[in-house]
Structure formats: structure tokens, C-alpha cells
Amino acid sequence: MTSELRVARSLFRHRFVLAIGSLAVVTSLALLGGRRVADFSTRMAGLGDTSNGAGGVTPLVFDPRMDLWFGADDEVVQAFHQIEERFVAEDYVMVTFEVPTDASDEETRRFGVFAREHLATIARLTDELLTIPGVRHVRSLTRSPWIRYGTIGDGATQERGLLISDLVEGDPGQLSERDLVERMIAVLGAQRAAARVGEESVRRVLGPGAVLADHIGEPLLLGTIINDSGTTTALQVQVLRPRVDADVLAAAFEPGSGEHDVAPALYAVQAQRAALRGIEHVLRVESGLAPRAPGYAQLEAWIDTLPQGTERDAAAVELRNPNKNFMAGAEGRVLRKYFEYEPDGKGGKGGKGGYVDLSDPSQPLEAPASFRPEPRSPHVFHVGGTPLFERNFETVGMSDSKYMGLMMLAIAVLLALVFRSIAGTLVPLTIVLCAVAGMLGAAFLKGDLINNLTMVSPNMLTAVSIADAIHLLASWQKLRGRYAERSELIIEVLRRNALPVFLTSVTTAVGFYSLTISEMIPVRMLGYTAGFGALLAWALSMSVVPAALSLVPHRGRTAPELEEGALERGWEARLSRFVLRSRRGILIGSGLALVVSIWGLVHLRIDSDFRAMFPDDNPVMSDFNWIEARMGGVGDFEIVFDGVRVERPAWSEDDAARLARLRLRRAGAAAGEAEFEPLDAAAQAELTTLSQEEAAFQGARIAVSADFLREVDAFEARLRQEMAEPGSALAVLTDLTSPLDILRRMHQVQNDNSGRFYRVPAEEDVPAAQRQESLEYDEWTEEWLLVPAQDASTLAAQYYLQYENGAKPGENLSTQVSMDRTRFRMQGRLEQSPSEVTLDAVRRVAEIGRDEFPGLSMRVVHAADLRGTREAQGAVLADVDLSGKMMLFARTNRIFTVGFVQSMAIALTLITLLIGTIFRSLRLALVSIIPNVLPIMMPLSVFGLLGRPLDAPAIFVASVALGVCVDDTLHFFTKFVRARRQGLGLEHSFRYVFETTGTAITFTSVILVLGFGTLVLSDFSPNYMMGTLAAAMVALAWVADIVVTPAVLSLVFHDSPETDTPDASAPTASASLEPALQ
Template sequence: MDAFFERALRRSKIHLLLLAALTVGLSHFAVRVDFDFTLERLFAPEGGLFTPPTRSTEALDTYRAFTARHGKNDLMLYAAFRVDDVFSPDTREKLRALAARLRAIDGVETVITIDDAISAARTLGFSDEEIRSEMTSSPIFRGTIVDGRGEVSVIIAQLSPQCVNQKEREPVLAAVREVLQRDGDALRTRFYLAGIPTIEHEYIRLTQRDLLKFMPISMGVFLLLLALYFRNVVGTFLPLATVLVGVIWMLGGMALAGRPVSVLTTIVPNLIIVIGISDSVHMLSRYQEDLARRPDRRSAVAHMMTRMTWACFLTSFTTAVGFASLILTNVAVVQEFGLVSAIGIMLAYVLTIQVVPVVLDNVPPLRGRFADEFAQLISTRSMRAVARWVHRRPGLIVAATAAILTGAAFGIPRIEENSSWLQDIDSQNEVYVAHDYIEHSLSSIFTVELSLAGDFRRLETIEALDAYETRLRGEPRVGSVVGWADVVKEAMRADPFVRERRLPRTQAELDRIHGVLKATLGKTGITRALMSEDFAYSRVTIRASERLEARGLEEVVAYAESVRDPAAPFTVTPTGKSWLAKKSLDGVIHSMIATVGVAALVISLVMAFTFGSIRTGLIAMIPNFLPMAVTAGLMGYLDIDLNFSTITVFSVSLGLAVDNTIHFLSRYRIEIHREPDHVKAIYRTLEGVGRPMVFSTILLVLGFSAILTSNFKFTFYFGLLGGVTVFTALLGDLFVLPVLLIWFRPTVRTPREFFARFRR
């Protein structure tokens, strides 16, 4: 193989020019990649990379049918404010002027204020004297558009469908904020702007900020450590330059494929840098070792390629398998994260084996030395000390490992599945504060929706519906319940022949009220929001008295299902964006067992093939489950919830953990063939690859640690759990794996030797 690589290196300069030209071309597209943090992408088989569009979950089907009948609130903005009296003529006049300015913004379709609600109440027949008391007590208006004291109200603005895209949404939000700021001064109040569009916009802002903030920090730390480790210009800059080119290729490829950056894929560039740089470190370390043994520079580069190409491929491939296993989930954005990460890591590998040898072949031999203090830390003497520990105290190592696993086993059951719309946003963030203000002053804008199917033209159905709504209000966490029965009672209260908030007493009376409602409120959209045109489907909206996370949401839904009278002439199905997110998270969690299992199986088979023994492959996997257990246990002890932000770490951790194992076993195979003494082979293996293993792990840990200063929780937790994973994996490969190899003494073969046995 040395001769093959030496021939390939003769065209190294042409090769380098071609790579540079391709990188320049892809960089043109990389800077044009779009961002799409639409929360709809969290739900869903449709839009997934490997799930056919016709295969939808039951929850998604229900949600689509529900929104087709009653409309969607994904593009609604809520601007809450407090004044002395929202019903005063002066306040209403200023709100009318404000609403007119908001409607004039391109991208804003409709605007509803307390003034519009008052007009609707007048349409029903309420007098001006009655309106205040009715609106502050009616379940339709109280907590929805006004509080019980008439001091807090909310302006609701519906954005146009094109505002789903960040490019169209950003100027609209900026214009809305500008109008609210100006009119807030006129009203002598402050507007709190909330809604799903503001959350999606804030996710993009925070991730873009972290991307621009932490990549330079990571690269600065890497440059410093690489300079200390290699003590020469090439060794300092080449590893980083290689992975940065990989990032450009990945982003350029996404732009060419029309794939936007999502909330999960924003961390992929950092991942490529942190993970991909270790291959360069191992290759450069091997090159420095071979320079002392080979006759010339090109020979040393060729020998380095012979020894490292396959080992680096395996580390990249197994890491990519860990990420790629996420395509087995049923959520599009998680599938995309797994696939993009896997492709990015393999691109980084391809570039590493292309760029590093070409550059080394065209620069003077690396003559740098290791910094004295750094060398003292991870010198040959240190690795020999580790080998002595493994040789002389294997029982202590096994006992310590068992103790760690036992501690993790007690922490794992404490992990709880939980998620919320604002889970990754800091409590001091402006968007978080706005939602918190609305929840405490009015009610949560995140609702639990119930889709009811029955014949709602019949009086007995409306009576059963009213009884059901009354029982729903008995749950302490339910702040308000709005359904069609409330609208009917409000119409009865406004009817000049009734003037009482009650249900109709006869079918004829109900038919008359239904006719009045369709004639008066049909154009406002209120009737469609709560009742289908054929009166076959209705809607009950539950607004919580507090923010419901996944656990609370599930409990409220369970309560709603338990209080329904089995004899009621309608069925109840939970739905809505929050419930759909909960069901999607359940699907991801349940599929994670399969994804981790598939990743483990594939990696085990690759290890068995590479090292010519199924037994060796199984032994190699044992220390690689240690990081997963420790990470899961830590999540339990630190009360880190299992959600979309943290669920991916388990598949990723397995792919990351196995990297050092492959480098260790690759060197171990060489040493055991030189001298078939397992203990001596362990000593020589640790002396040969222990140093780059430790250094690459330090780079990984510091790369993950650089993002721990983020107050964006998604980024923070990924950095924390990723750092714990790779550090624990290093301990497993330095101590646990050597003990297992000495105890079980497996045969380690090359793939050629493995297949030769079967031919015989």
C-alpha cells in the first residue's frame, strides 16, 4: 500500500488545486444557506427524509383535519398590555388607530383588539352598559382578550402564510415591534409580544448568535492546544483548516440541495469541527512517528496513509452510523439532523485523507517538539503508568467501573420525559418574559385542544357538551374552557327575548339561536373557530392557569378523557400543536431504543469485520456502553429532562465513544502480531496511541465546553452531555478495554486473515 500512496502523491499539487477550486465554488453557496426553525417540522412524518408523505401518524391526521375545519393559530401574534381601563373611549380610540397601523403592515392579515370584541358583543345584542360586565365574566372573553378587572388586554394579529419563512417573517416582526413601541409610548404602557412566530424567530437569533460566538472560541482554543502539541505552523493550522473546509462543503451542499438549517442542524458545523479534527491529530502524530523511521518525507506520508486511512475511516464511519441511526425516528427535523451530521462527518474524513497528506508532501518535514509541561502530562511515562495500573490492578478497575455503572443505574430511572415551547429559552429572555406575562395576566396562549365529533344541531348534544365543559373547569390547572355551549349561552344572554345566560330549553329555541349566530358572527370567524359548517364537529379549547409542560399536558388530557360521560352523544379526541409535539416526542423516545440498537449492531459488525473476530467486536463494545450509561445517569441526577434537545445524545454518544476504541485496537493488532504477548502489546499500544487519544479527547471536551457559557439551553445541554460522553469514553478505552483484552485474550486479525479462514 505504501507504493500506491507514493504514486498518488506525485500529483498532489494538482489535487490540491482542484480541492481549492471546489471549495471556493461551494463557499459561494454556503453563505446563502437558509434557516428554517418552523416548529411544524418537529412533528411529523410528512416532510421526513425517509418517511413517505402518505404515512402519517394518527395524531398528525387528527391535527390536520382539525385545523382544516377550525383554522390554525401558528401565525398569531399576541401583544399584551396594561392600562387603567381597557374599556375607556380614549383607550379604544387609540387601539383602533394602532390596529389600523398594524393592518397596514405587509404580511399582517387581520388584527383583533378589545374594540373588535366589543363590536361583536354589540352585534349579539349587548348594550354598552352590559358589555364591560359581560366581557370580564364571560368564559369566551375573560382570559382570552381581557382580564377580570378590565386592566389587561391583548391585541391578536394574524400573519400571512408566507411569514412561515424566516426571510419574510423577520421584517414583519420588526415592523410590528416598531408600531407597538411607538404606540406603547402614546398609551403609556408596555407591549409584551408573544406567539409561536416570536419563538421561532428567537430560536433562529439565538442559534445564529451561538454559531458566530462559539465557533471562534472553539477555534481559538484548538489553535492554542495544537500549537502546544505540535509546536509548528503546519501542525497548528492544518487540522483546523481541513475541518473548516468540511463545514463549507456541508453548508454548500445543503444550499444546493435546498435544505435549510434547522434548530438541530445549527450545531452540525461545531460538531464537524470538534469531531473531525481528531483524525488530523492522529494522522499528524503518526506522521511525526514515521518521520524518524522512514528514509524521506514522501515515504513517511505514504506509510502514515497506509496505517491511518482505514483506522480513520472506521472512526468516522462508526460516528456517522451513530448519527445516521436517527433517521429511524419519525420526526423530520431529527432525521435531518442525523443524516446531515453523518454526511458532514464523512465529508470531513474524505477531506482529511485528501488534504493532510497532500499538504505534508509539499511542506518541509515537521520538526516541532511537544511543550515540556504538556509532554510531561501525556508522555510515554504517563502511558506506561496507565499500562501498569491495567496490568497490576485489573480488579480495582473493574470494581470502579461497576460502582460507576451502579451509580448511573440509580440515576437513569430519575430521567423524565418533558418538553415545552420555551424549554430552551432562558427565563430572562424577552420572549420568555412576554409569554410569562400573558400567562399570569390572562392565560396561556398554548392551549389544549379537544376535537369533538357528534350532531351538535341537537339540543341533547349541546346539553351534554355544556355539562362536559363544566366538569373540565374542575381541574385546578385549567384556567379557562371555551366551547360552543358558551357561545350559545352568550347568545341567549344577549337575546332580547331571553336576557339570561343559559342553554335553550327547546330544540326550536336552539335552532333559532344557531341561526342568529351564523347571521351575526359568521363573518367574524368565531363560529368557524368553534363549530364546523355542518355542525358535525366542535372544538373545546382549554387554557391552562400555568404553563403546561409535557407531563402537565398529559395529565390535563387524561383528566379531560376521564370526565367525559360515556353516554355523551359525541366523541373526544385531544389535538392541537402542544399535543402533537407531545406525541412526536413520545415517538422519538420510543424509537430511540431501536436507533441505539441498530447503531450498536452495525458498529459491532464493523468492529468484528475489521478485527477479524466476532468475539473482539463484542468485547470492544463493552466499554463503549459505559459513556451512554454515565450520560443517562447524569441526566437523572441533574434533573435534565428528556426532550428534543437531549434525546439525540444517546445515538451520538455511541458513535463518538467508539472512535478511540478503533485507534486503540488498530495499534493493538499491529503490536500483538509483532510479539504475541498481550501484556507487552498493551504497553506498546498505550505508548503509541495513548498520547493522541488523550489529546484528541481534550480537544473534543474543550470543543463541547466552549458552548457551556450559552444561555440557550439546547446548546448548553448538548455541550455538557457531549463533553461527559467523550471524557468517559476515553477512561473506558484507557482502562476498561485493556483489562478486557488481557483477561479474554481475543484473536485480532486483519479482514484478509478473517476471510482466509473461511476459504480454507
């Protein structure tokens, strides 16, 4: 008895135990995983309420964190998190609108968005946006700091001084035309203002002799919250990624657990989502799309009945909270506050332009026919920013999960067509569904959540796991009429398939597990999740299929004897002959295909341009494009200068006090004050040592170092110069802001507002008298005061202080300069571009820093990013980190590519070794490479040949396809080797292979092509590409195994088998091969 037969018998004997056991495992995994999700979601809700108030806990299964895509030790990610820690963790949401240049009212035509009506809209929106929990600050045309030199007070106390106020305070309707012009000059600058309202109006404000070019406007606002022509304006809403209090976190999740690590970031995302809901609600109210529901009045009435006190206040707050659309009122009944309508998107040509109610999906979606929006202002608001972007990924990702259902349906229909039996349809479906449920359950149980990549794991698993069941069922179908006993039939089905199904499952799992070496967490997750799923599917197939088949009524031996010569005319024989006859052509064709594919692969560009990933009519992307066209890039770019280059000597407050006393003593003695003893040698030595230590300590405080400020000023100018050059690598960088802007503005207002003083202060700005230390006695504190010598550094430090004295908390310097003044942050805005363009810009910034600014050491740029190196020369003032979400995204490309090449190489090597070992044939192993690799290379190379970039995440489908290719090859080889061992010639061996496995391979391929094909409907282009590529690869794998594999085999194997003498029962060429080879 062969070992295969023993295994088959054993499987048959224990089939029910095994089936019940594997189903029990799957069920428990699914249940436990589900409970873990429910538990996790409940605990998450305990961190803070981010719901819409409807009650209940929404299960959290999706992990939208950006960090997920990078390793924890990635330097750029670390730099990014350091920014969060040292400055502030928040994102900008831009709410923008424009006014028509040909408006019917004259005021809008003249003043653009500065017209009183529009200022009133901005003021109203600003106030409302500020009531949203999670919004830290709103910078808008009305609520931006307006710092200027002017007249303060009235009458006797009138004095010139620094005026700090919001651009528009109070009711914009009260502003005179002159007030409007004054503000236009302040923001746009005199020349741009004159272009709108005429030079005469501008001169009436500035005086006839004013030099218009001196009034430069506010660079911090221009191009950020208003465009140059004053027709488009933005409200920059700063939305926090809130921290979770450590105690609250520890109470909800056990410290050290994975969930404890994930929860804060996930909470921050959830809280941002809640704030986005609030922002959108405010805008819908403004556009008349959010009328109050009857519940609002009921809630109001209920609150009126409550006694004065904390509870009533809390309820009133809850009613006004824009983040929540539902609220528990009298007797805890949850009521809806607003209808939230949105155009149904079918408006315009031919559409009826109706409205859809978004607020409560349980209600009918259509708005009542009588609904007409009553907008407060006529503007169309465009909203952009990273949080919307991130949410879009989730929205599109979640909507893609519907293709799972579609795929199942397609498969069910195909199975029914192919097998024309209930068992043939239901058994594979059950196995696939169970495998998917078990796989997801296991993932949840492990503590993983779904992300955009693992979102497709059910589709993938379906594709690869259905093959096992199909091979078993195809054999069963074929042999069904030939056995008298049910047990014989099933044992034979198992005997034929146990080894190939096991091998294919193992190789598929190897294909998936090879992904776990990737640097990227989602790829790793996909690897072990789907790999486990593949093994689970194997266990289910080998246990549930025999169990289920033994429940199907057995019809006994019914098959008629084969007609003489029928097989000779069958497609199997004809295909075998055809392949052998045209092997030269096939081989030449394959060789050509290989060459072309390699050429195409060399030219393949991988890209993660997020704009290209969504369809043009995706609302988030169309707003995004709208904003970018008018206001420049909205992607973040961070340049952080770090003065702490080496471990600094400890410098305590005590040291500082000792040094101060010694200096005072020296100065006092020098001034001849009796109470100061001149410094003796020991004191002098101490003074010298302490002074040196202080200098080393102060050297790191770059933000208050004139040397550094001069360097960074020049660096900024250099970057701006290239940003302005069309076609340069930096053309995608639209803006740079830093504390330099504040220093320039402070210097300007200290010097009568003159535009000539809009520059970083320098040494000559310090009066000569102040450049020496001065000593005085303060009789009130009864202490001596030694004011140190002043220079450009102290002037800068004092300007910061002056600014901080007037800035609102939201405009605080602490988001740009670290408190200890050792870190200095410059922020740019990047236009959305292909990742290589983004990375080119980053690289160029690094190059400029490295080659032209010896004081700057570009630190966090991977060696691969910069061509050539240069040793730092001279004194380095600061290390420079380049970071930002946009750059992180762009960098995923490289990680994707490297990960892809690595995992493919490993998987291919392992699989080749495996084949060589199993079949004990090096030749076979080498031959296997061609049908395994060619189908994967060809579709990928098409992108290269067409010059179309491939979305980075889609490339990973190749690993899945490799699994499928190998499956086909293995089924082919098992049967081929079996035939050869029986002493068959090439033609008969191929015929045997086609007869035994051709149908199953074909069925599986068709099902997979259609299954993956459903992804073609996706709006998210990585998924779309993944579907297309997978379908093409599977189809080609089929062609390769049916045509190319035999052709290659015929090249390396001779027509007469070299091993084993033919079996006594060796079939003759004319008889059916089937029964003989049992």
C-alpha cells in the same frame, strides 16, 4: 508487502490528484449549494413581499416550520392541518398591559382599564394594529361584539330588540361614567363590577331590584382579554398564516419538487414575521420609541409631487405600512422611515439605561445621547403568542451559530500549542472548514434548509472530523525525525493510520446515519447531513493531509537514538503497569459505575418545557411568564368533534328537493288542498327511503344536533369541573371556548338578557305550536311553504344564523363550526408546563371522554396515551380529535426518546458487528461495548440521579459521542491487535498502543472537550446541555479507553498471545517497541 502498505503507497502516489479532486468536489458543493439558496430565496420573494423594504433578498437558510418535527403521517399533525383547512390558519398574538391599582388618578383607581384614558389607548392600538398586513382581526376591550337585549331606535319607532355593537364605538372620551359602568357590567359581570365601583353605581344602571348574579358578564372575554379584577387587558391580534395562491406557487416552484412543498409553509412563517415586525412597530410608536427618521418627511414630500393615481396611492400605502421600515423614494433611493429604539437591556442598577436602534444594523447601534422616549401612553406592553415563540427559537438558534467561530478559535489555539507548527495548525483547520462547507453545500443542494437541530451540525462535524487529521499529524510529528526520505515518512504515516482512520470514519458515519431511522425530519436531516460530512472529512483527510505534508520542508533523519531504558520510565510503560496492577479495582469501579448509571438512566426524565429552555431574562420568555401569571395559559389546545364517522350516503340537492316535494305533497293532501294528490304506495315508499337517507346524512351534522350539543355541553362542564380542582391533571387548562358560548349568549339575549338563560337551548324552549310542521301558501312567490317541525336542533341552527347575521367577519362562526355543520371546534388554553404535564392533561381529557361520554369516541390519541381501552357502547355521535401546537411540542418528547433508543440500539449493534468482523474476534467485539457505552450512560444518568429533566433535543448528542467513543476504541484495538499479532504480552501490547496512539487520542479528546465546551455559553438550554454532555462523554471516553479498555482486555486475553508465533523481529521488553513493529 502488506495490503496496508500498498494502500499507503497508492495514496501517496496519487496524493495531489486526490487532494485537488476532493477540494474541487467540496468547492463545487459549496458553490452550488450557495446558488441554490440564493435562487430559492429569490423565488420565495416572488411569492409575496415579506421584507422590511430595505431592498435586496435576504438569503433564507433557516427553516422555522413546526411541522418539521413530526412525520407527515402523524395523526396529531394531520388533525392540526385539518383544523387549518376547515377553520382558519392563524395564530394569536396577545398584546397586554396593566394599570396600577394604586394609580394617582381617581378614574383609573375606580374603573381600572375601563377608565376613558385607557380605553382610548386600546381603541387607538386596535385601529393601528388593524392596518398591519397579515392581521385578520383584533379582539380588544373596545372592539369586541357586545350582544344584548335592549331598546332600539327613538321616538315612535322605539322597540326592544337585539343590540349588536362593539363594546366601545366612537371616541371613548365621550363616554359618561354610567356608560363605563354599563360596559364593566357587560364584561366583568355585575358582582365584579360592584367590587370595583360600588354596588350603588351598578344598581343605578341595572335598577334597584336587579339580581346582580343574573348579570354574569361576558365569559368569552373574561380571562381572555381582561382579568377578573379589570386591571390587566389584552388585545388579541389574529395573525394569519397566509395561503399562497396555487398559480403563484406553481410559477415560482416546480410542482412536485420538495421546494414546492416547503415554500407555502415557509412563506406563511415569513409573512407572520413581517406582521410581528408591524405589531412591534405600532407598540414602539405608542411607547415613543419610534420617532420618524428624516427620510419620512422626504418620502412624504416626494409622494406629494407624484400625479394623482394608482402609483401615488400605492406609495402612500407603502409609507404607512408598519411592516416595512424602508421605502424607495425619489430616483429609487431607499430611505428609512423610522428610528426604532429599544432599551439596551443594561438599564436599572448601575447601567446607563441607553437605547439601541434596531431598525438598521448597518448604522451605529447606540441611539443618540439626546434621545428621550415620548410615550403616548405610560404602559409597558407585554407581547406573547406562538409566533413570537417560534421566532425566538430562530433568534436564539441563529445567535448560537456564533459559537462555531469560537470553537474554531479554541481549536486553532490548541492545535498551535500541541503541534507547535504551522502545518499542524493549518492543515486540520482547513480540512474541518472544507468539510463543513461541503456538508452545508450538499445539504442546501439537496434542498434542505437549516433548522434548530441541524444548526449544531457544523460543531458536531468539526468535533468528529478533526480527529482524522490529528491522528495523521500526530504520527507525522512523532516519526518526523526518523526518516531520511519525505516519501518514506508520509507513506509510513498513511500505512499506520489508513485503516483506523477509515474504520473510525465509517463508524462515526454509522453513528450519524443511525439517526435517519428517526421519525423526526430534523433528526433524519442531522443524520444524513453529518454522516455525509464525516465521509467527506475522511476523504479530505486522506488526500489533503499527505499532499500538504509533502509541501512541508523535510529535515531528514534528526531524531537521536533512544536512551536505554528511557521507555521503561515513560508514561506509557507506567500506565500499562498501573492498569494491569489495578485491573481488579478498575473493573469493580467500572461495574459500580455501570450499576449506578443504569439506576440513573431509569430515573432519567426527558422534557421539552420550552420555558425552561431559555434563560429567565430572555425578553420573549419574560413577557410570556408575565402574561401567563395574569391571564392564564397562552398555549393552544384543540378539541375537534367530527360528525362524519362513516362514509355517508350520497345526499344531493336533488334528493333533498325530491324529499321536500314529497313531504309537501303529503302535508298538502292532509290539509285537503285540491292541488295535492295523496301519496300512493310508490311515493310513500320513496318518501320513507329518502327520509332514512336524509336522517343518515343529517346525523353527521352534529353542530345542529340537539343530542350532540347536549353531550358536548355535559362534556365541557365535566372538564371545567376538573379544571377548577387544584392539583388535578386539568389544572393547566385555563379556558374553554366553543360555539356553545354563542348559543348560550343568543339564548340569553332572546330571553331578556337574563343570566338564567345563559345555557344551551333545550327542547322545552321550543313553543308547543312550533313542534308541528306548518303549511302555508305564499302568494308573492306563488309557492307553498312547508315549515318543518321545530325542535332544539333547529333552534340551535337558527341561533347560529342569528349570530352570523351580526358578527364581524373576524368573529365569524366559520372559525368554530365547519360550513356543513359536521365539525365543531372547542378551544382551550394550556399553561406552559413540562411535556409530561401537558400530555397528562391531554390524556385526562381523552379519559373523561372515553369513560364518561359514550357519545364521544376519542380518536386521535395514540394507544400508548391511554391506559386500557374500552369498547364504545351505544350510539356514538362524534369522533374527537385532540390537537394543537402545544400538544405537538409535548409529543416530540416521546418521539425523541423512542428515536434515541432505536438509533442507539442500531448503531451499537452495527458497530459491534463491525468490530467483530474486522478483528475477527467475538471477544474483542463484546469487550468494545463497555468502553463505548459507559461514557455515554454516565453523563446522562447524572441528570436522572439529580432528578433534573433533560431537554429532549440534547439527547441526540449521544449518537455523536458514540461515534467518538468508538473512534478511540478502534484506534486502541487496531494497535492492540497489531501488537498481539507480533506476539507481545499484555503489558507490552498496551505500552505499544499508548505509544502509537495515546497522544493522538489525548489531543483529540482535549480538542473535542473544548470544542463542545464552547456550547456551554449558549442561552438555549438544549444546546447548552448538548455541549456539556458531549464534553463529558468525550472526556469519559478517553478515560475509558486509556484505563477501562486495557483492564477489560486483560481479563479476556491471557498474558501470552495465543495467536501467531512471535515474529523474528519481535522486540524485547527493554527495547523501544516502535521501530520493531513497523
